[in-house]
Amino acid sequence: MKNIEFKQVESCCSPTLTEKPISLQEPVHHGELSHLPVAIIGAGPIGLAAAAHLIEAGQSFIIFEAGSIVGENISKWGHVRLFSPWQYNVDKAAGRLLANAGWIAPSSDGLPTGHELRDQYLRPLAELPDIKSYLHLNTRVVGISRKNADKMKTADREKQPFLIYVEEEGRAKRYETRAVIDASGTWGNANPVLSSGVLTSGEKALYKQICYGIPDVLGEDRDRYADKHIAIVGGGHSASNTLLDLAKLQETNSHTKLTWIMRRDRVEDAYGGEASDQLEARGELGSRLHQLVDAGKVNVITPFHIQELQQKGDQVTIIGEQRGVIQEIAQVDEIIVNTGSRPDFTFLRELRLSIDQITESVETLAPLIDPNVHSCGTVRPHGEKELRQMEQGLYIVGMKSYGRAPTFLMATGYEQVRSVVAFLVGDPEAALKVELDLPETGVCSVSLPQVQQVQQQTDCSSSCSIKQ
Template sequence: MNKHNDLPVAVIGAGPVGLAAAVHLLRQGLPVKLYEAGGDIATNLRDWGHVRIFTPWRYCVDRAARELLEEHAWNMPDPEAFPTANELVDLYLEPLAKLPELAPVIETGARIVGISRWGADKVRSRGREARPFMLVVETANGTRREGARAVIDASGTWQSPNPLGAGGLAAEGEMEFADRIAYGIPDILGRDRSVYAGRTTLVAGSGHSAANALLDLARLADAEPGTASIWTARGTDLVRIYGGGDADQLPARGELGADARELAESGRVTLVTGFATVAIRDEGGRLIVEGETEDGLRRIGPVDRIIAATGQRPDLTLTRELRLDLDPWLESVKALGPLIDPNEHSCGDVPPHGHRELSHPEADFYTVGIKSYGRAPTFLLLTGYEQVRSVAAALAGDTASADAMRLVLPETGVCVVPGSLASAESASDGCCGGPAPQEVDACCVADVEAKTAGKSGCGCGVAA
């Protein structure tokens, strides 16, 4: 901790992890300022508010936050019920943010657009750690600069979707036809129903978000004649999305994968695997999607709409003047890279980690939550809660508590490594590097996979 103890610890992002960070910092007696870019707290969650998450209430609430809420006569919802994202905000996060302890430290409509050290760019070394952080805060009233003794970045990745182009860059025509492309999780059966009803939609992606969109499109087709869908995936092995079935310790996630598999095998959706999108073209007012395959260029369409369920990536522009240590391909904090690489891992085998793994060469700066995982799609919300507990303890000087990590993650019932053809039927409970945990303690918001027809559906792969 630097010497500027009169300054607050700045927390960026008022989602579940950011709010939990504020609670833990206050419990440690540290001053805190929480900045939220949206007009209200948890705006990222609101964007997919119709989604019902995979895990029940008892796994979706930070323990310290729950204790603080209960001091104010808050009643926990049915611990075994599965909330939607909107319910998570309405019944938990908003009451938490309105508590007299938290409300004064939260500023909404305040976007952090840059972070540096006062009077020192990232090149300067001498006396660097003695300088407070400088945050550039953009609001409706203009831009200002504020100081902080430490910074916890819990801003997430939801606002930075991966492009449709398979090479990590926008496909040709992607910007031109952006008005017909949705990123994330559109509310197909609700507010966006008229956009998809009676039309043909191409869904690109091989995660649970793609599965959720396809299942909702299938339900819409039952009610709206002319509604059709096409599914494209870059890979040829969909074991990650089909999941562990009955072996998944989050049963709703296993059910989602099984339903997606049945949808594809029944022929209700046209599935094209090994398809790497390179271009989008207009032909007669409808879209043709071109992609590279093993057999050469293939054209799919015409379609009316596209859903790019291609994941998210961290926005690194606001930290350009800080000395960060990032994994070269995941853009996660470097220490986590080898542990969460989706080329190697697809289940809950990430070892407990805290302030040491989440720190950077820039002293007193921490990346937490889904942003700490960069482009990896395996983050669990409970991981974020444990992260910020550890970081808050470290900033308070309680190293023993900060290092005492306590985290149990669920197995997915399927484990994939390079060259593996593992399936739900062949996977063992301990396939991910250890015995299956006795208790699943996680609420997933990393791919935010969901079912919206009365079933649970938040998965392990976007987040708020």
């Protein structure tokens, strides 16, 4: 074993500090920067999976997590039940590390909630000494660059280490690393309610009456929504799940009024294939939603393009365009926005990125994940080769690698980081051999009996928050 040290510098005016030695095997990958660790941004499922693969490869790493606990973003939608069973939600390397520590895996065909995923898998994984020792919680990455080089400098760029600038427990620090795996996701960057995609000061001012994501309307958020007039904006599965729960709330709180606003030309397009859907559970959800609309429990307004929100007393007036006519369509108490999310690249702006200008995904992935063509079960496996950035040694993985596309699955992210780590440790053949073991219909489905018990199922959601 060889002790490996990396430097942590508090600020330009403070003395150099040296962290305690990292006791790991000498890295397999040799080079001028091989003595430095790999930085992982985000301690969610994909970030912790990257750490597990680096441990098995004997590589040093450091994890930066902005939250106070691992999987903190998942906690925000912990009441939501995933579409995919446990067998697709546990990374193989992480599972091996946990099994060696005596962990008892959940039933492979069970469908975990977000809380169960965090408590039964992510927390035990983060408590393993080989991960806990190098996990920095309450640490927000605010910038990344090359040492002594901004984005403009080209000469010998790849020979310089990355400098990770963070705010850790309220103190400014920076770390040197040899590579960066950005698994920070898209949570907290919800798309605005306006059809233009622009977050205005008017929308910001109404933050107390707007939720971005899937609120727990049958649990801790019940009082907020019971007997209120609620506008649900969006035409995807998150909106469907939100509506189904609100309809259940409506059964016991009869004054609850639901207005569903979409840009789609026809409401029928939101129901999916229903009985003929290849994914039975998805079809069942569409059928239930169809029944709610036909029963008059949900007022549908589509196509409608929201252009403005106005505060009028205690309510919000929604103004927009419908078939070329500007009109006010509703005065509501609450707005739930289910229009997806987008990645945050601000802390990467001094690095050279390869990002698709439409999807905001990793550029090479864009044609593979286009939601107009692909569902989460039809995106083909991809790895290090497709994830490479112009900035050598930088990888954007997980949900963030998909940009605004909603077709990401955790199982895909696990294979991404396995491939990336294989390349970083000097095994390009293993990096190129990308495989993803999924059922023919994908892992977006569950059996019909389970649908009757599960109101909300998804593989990625967000809470009621947006960056202001």
